[in-house]
Amino acid sequence: MTKIKICGITRLQDALVAAHAGADALGFNFSSQSPRLIAPEKAKAIIGKLPPFVQSAGIFVEQSPEEINAICRFCNLQIAQLHSEKYSPEEAQSITAAKVIRVFRPGENFVVEEVFEFAAKSGINNFLFDAYQADIAGGTGKSIGASLATRIFNQIGTSCYAILAGGLNATNVSEAIRCIKPYGVDTASGVESEPGIKDPEKIDTFIRAVRKTF
Numbered sequence: 001m002t003k004i005k006i007c008g009i010t011r012l013q014d015a016l017v018a019a020h021a022g023a024d025a026l027g028f029n030f031s032s033q034s035p036r037l038i039a040p041e042k043a044k045a046i047i048g049k050l051p052p053f054v055q056s057a058g059i060f061v062e063q064s065p066e067e068i069n070a071i072c073r074f075c076n077l078q079i080a081q082l083h084s085e086k087y088s089p090e091e092a093q094s095i096t097a098a099k100v101i102r103v104f105r106p107g108e109n110f111v112v113e114e115v116f117e118f119a120a121k122s123g124i125n126n127f128l129f130d131a132y133q134a135d136i137a138g139g140t141g142k143s144i145g146a147s148l149a150t151r152i153f154n155q156i157g158t159s160c161y162a163i164l165a166g167g168l169n170a171t172n173v174s175e176a177i178r179c180i181k182p183y184g185v186d187t188a189s190g191v192e193s194e195p196g197i198k199d200p201e202k203i204d205t206f207i208r209a210v211r212k213t214f
Helices: 012-021 040-047 065-075 089-093 113-122 146-156 173-180 200-211
Strands: 003-006 025-029 055-060 079-082 099-104 126-129 161-165 184-187 192-194
Touching (some): 012 025, 055 065, 126 146, 173 200
Parallel strands (some): 003 025
16 A cells, blocks of 8 residues: 655644544644745644554754754654755665665666665665755755656566655545556645645545555
């Protein structure tokens, strides 16, 4: 069954709506570049009220590994999502307070061997693929091209846990799952009324679309 992450949570009510609708994980963005920025203190308060079996992920862009470890411990995050190409395999390996997901934002000439090399050097086998935009690290609402995404996920196969993000919403997620067969899907803007403010109906519709896809 395809796993679901709802990203860019800034409010408790949105977190609870997503959790009760069936989300497997919720994302909290700690990047100062993001319109969905949340303070660690607020994220910790929300995470403390989540029901059991719902994981929490921190999205990191500018922070050092030391800062990431500290925030993960403070907030009780289970996942550290490294949403920047600057993080080396050695830096990723030094993050021990949470399970690491390394993000790639592939262009048309992306070489999948980069993923395998990163996995070999870091020991990490969890990767998320998001649409590239030069000035924003994620949550742009843009999609990876279908042919590019299919090529990447076909080459990766079952060698690692590959998650698809970028422009996913209730109208396109089923087709993306059928064509690409990701381990999981991740959406932020696709379930919002505005950046950082989730739409309960969109969340419910998105999760239902994922769950009914085989």
